[in-house]
Amino acid sequence: MALKDVDIAQAHTLEPIGAIAQRAGIDPASLISYGTTKAKVDITTLASPSDPGKLVLVTGISPTPAGEGKSTVLIGLADAMSRLGKNAAAALREPSQGPVMGIKGGAAGGGYSQIVPMEEINLHFTGDFHAIAAATNTLSAIIDNHIHHGNELGIDPRRVTWQRCVDVNDRTLRNVITGLGGPAHGVPRETGFTITAASEIMAVLCLATDLADLKKRISQITIGFTYDQQPVTAGQLDAAGALTALMKEAINPNLVQTLGGTPAYVHGGPFANIAHGCNSLIATRVALQHAEIVLTEAGFGSDLGAEKFFDITAPFGDLTVNGAVIVATIRSLKYNGGQPRTDLTTKNLDALKPGVANLARHVSNVQQFGVSPVVALNLFDSDTAAEREFMRNWANDFQVPLVEAKVWSQGGAGAEELARVVLDNLGDHSAQLYDAAEGVEKSIETIARRIYRADKVQYSPKALKDLALIRDNGWDQLPVCISKTQYSFSDDPSALGAPSGHTLHVRELLPRTGAGFIVALTGNVMTMPGLPKTPAANTIDVAPDGRISGLF
């Protein structure tokens, strides 16, 4: 039986986090340790940046449902950079605990390209998600308490948009009625829970620049509307101070290590759809202050995570992206070329040939942001020599650097060539796609045409009402965070490959005035996953000595 990620991780001897911090250049006085192998970096004690490092964004092609190993490549690549003598760091999202109990297992890389201690990173970690849930649910309690005690602000219980959250995959909490039981127990209303990663507080955490900015953004969160349709903020409920106090530790980025001993900042994990899907800006900035080269990841492909990184995260944090890596797999290209997902390990050049158009589109998308990407071909055992040769020839013709990587089985040693090519392709410039000042409609149109290659954007009646509301409330110049299927450039998950000329359907627009963007929904967005019939939780176990088993 093949080794599982948890076996590889548990067989590894970790370095003390103090040694990792020293390697990362973090002053011991700024280190808040959580045990011997995890720490937070106290941002209130850090000096200002000087001579910042280079930033490489790792994105991917349109994935199969199994995922293409983007985090695993990032971690292997970071270790390869370290092996080449670079002072490298990784900046990654924190895993959500709900899916760990569901179908997905852990989310900390894989094989010999993992961040460790993987069990602790996957379960509770340093409590950031719990702090976000506490802040989210405290705000809900304050809202309902305000309504219960006379409702001075005139909040319409039917128009409270703020939802509670838990970090559990629990479909039963998607639609609930609260406040039942009579007058002593609050005012009944329909509402729902999201998973913690989908709370706006998570997006706020990931875009804030410091504690004061975090508090400002929290106070600007719109929690709903009054009976006369005026927005109500967390600030109006006097909740921002308490919520920020609950987030005081969570704002500090977490430091752990890769299996190769490279410092890894693992901090924040916003839903890659309803939010921007990148780790915290603070983590990336702390990494850039201390490392020569920083590898960070954006959720899904260039059309989603990368676009949001360039158009939301980078300008919010005044970041330049110096390089980009597009993670591709032969199986996913075959999937995009029409091979059924149940049969992706069979050699099939006939599917690979059309499928590669998907990769070409992602390359071209990244180039639009002023960055020259490198394609990392994440190898699997089932890839054939002919398929690999096809890919090399294609890259040659398409004039894009493509390098094979074997990170799952070899760790950093399997990505040294990739690291060299990435370093050779660094630039000094990156750009945004659109100017948010031109308004939400224009921003959506620009993304739809240039990144999704749609011909037109169609708004539902609800979305048109939302647009009017957004204009009326002065939110029209916020950047947009488009929520779209990750399986297609279009809003139709079955349109694989490189579709163009389609229509983007905007169904609803959600103001996220704390995070500072407008979410545009183009499909059904599930913000609370469910558990499968036989969840991973059934097999997770812990021995009397504390050793955990059953994580993937």
Add this chain to the structure above:
Amino acid sequence: MALKDVDIAQAHTLEPIGAIAQRAGIDPASLISYGTTKAKVDITTLASPSDPGKLVLVTGISPTPAGEGKSTVLIGLADAMSRLGKNAAAALREPSQGPVMGIKGGAAGGGYSQIVPMEEINLHFTGDFHAIAAATNTLSAIIDNHIHHGNELGIDPRRVTWQRCVDVNDRTLRNVITGLGGPAHGVPRETGFTITAASEIMAVLCLATDLADLKKRISQITIGFTYDQQPVTAGQLDAAGALTALMKEAINPNLVQTLGGTPAYVHGGPFANIAHGCNSLIATRVALQHAEIVLTEAGFGSDLGAEKFFDITAPFGDLTVNGAVIVATIRSLKYNGGQPRTDLTTKNLDALKPGVANLARHVSNVQQFGVSPVVALNLFDSDTAAEREFMRNWANDFQVPLVEAKVWSQGGAGAEELARVVLDNLGDHSAQLYDAAEGVEKSIETIARRIYRADKVQYSPKALKDLALIRDNGWDQLPVCISKTQYSFSDDPSALGAPSGHTLHVRELLPRTGAGFIVALTGNVMTMPGLPKTPAANTIDVAPDGRISGLF
């Protein structure tokens, strides 16, 4: 303006937790630090106990709604023991975060008798409550997921007794309907949330002896009943391994320090009513293994927390109680003697004289457990010389040691005499009140007659049904955890002083087969508090440098 607790705590320079651990005799290899001033003690690495210390239980008289400073006296007394050269330790409950945001402020002692870092202990601490909520809510998700995916066990959705929890005071979550929205979103049912401290997982944590015992108890939790009325356990849902994995860190007791530098184990905080209300058995045992003298606290008065400590905690953990302290205040005795709670600072010997009967009853109750208590008179500025003299004379007549303490303003220095008297009154023996093997009804009757001084016990029709169910399922020999108002020895909160001859009304019995006791409800038990109109959250704030204000 008087100094607030948070000001005193923040002005204090804490010792590194490593120095506290050394003083406590904890091997550095067993210390899992959380920053520089908090740690967990890894119980899987501890050696077996030898020559255990002496255990002193701190309890109180029937309180006023403001509380009588039991934790504050305990902390001051621990510091006084240290000042006398004793290797002392405190074992205390962890504060619940919900009330911190509500009316209560913090719960970590007060004045110069506090545990620190108080802000961090009050907010998140080391994440134990969050782990409990994660385990509780994961179990709920697994239950509803089982029902959703075919319900193989035949769980009756109307008879699921397991509730979700959050550590937020949120009345709106007391009664909810979940699973709405159609067939893809689960099966609708009525349910509710409790505050985290009221989850059975909290009681399980506080009574478990190690990780294996924790898992066994979790697997024995009854989550509800099938359509044919058979109990269903967490074990039958294959949930025990995953839930224990979620509790793997939480089981390790937390170590912090008092303002006097005494080691304090602060671990577990079960609701003092629906559960037994004592800190974790593991924390008390670790403290006893390493200290000469350990002070621990039980919620409410001798009729509630102390009784449960002697009859549940002590036998579960094979503990002997060597001494007991009953914390009394003049204001509370006047309250018990009929003085209105709005006017407790006015001298009133006429109220004090009858009120002291309440103290006499608590003294006699503790003596029934084979322990000789010492009364700690927790002094307030408003106490008059005449009132204090009355108390001294009363104690002399009643032949119980009574010592004044000034712990809020003087810390350990204000309790040295108390410490000496407590040390002089240590014994080698303590006893249980009843033999659980005689059955739940007999156990309740014994407590009612001997501790509450009731004449009879009356069961509601519901309680009689519950009794039958308990017998049918073989749970009749579990000890009982009676849920009763803390303001009276009877089940009527307005019957102050020392009522006798009353009837105890048992309304409902709840099997807590994981924790290992039967809860007997004798009144309305609120397991989810609400926020007041102007909650403490409104004034809690945090400065850009991370300094928190507005905690009490």
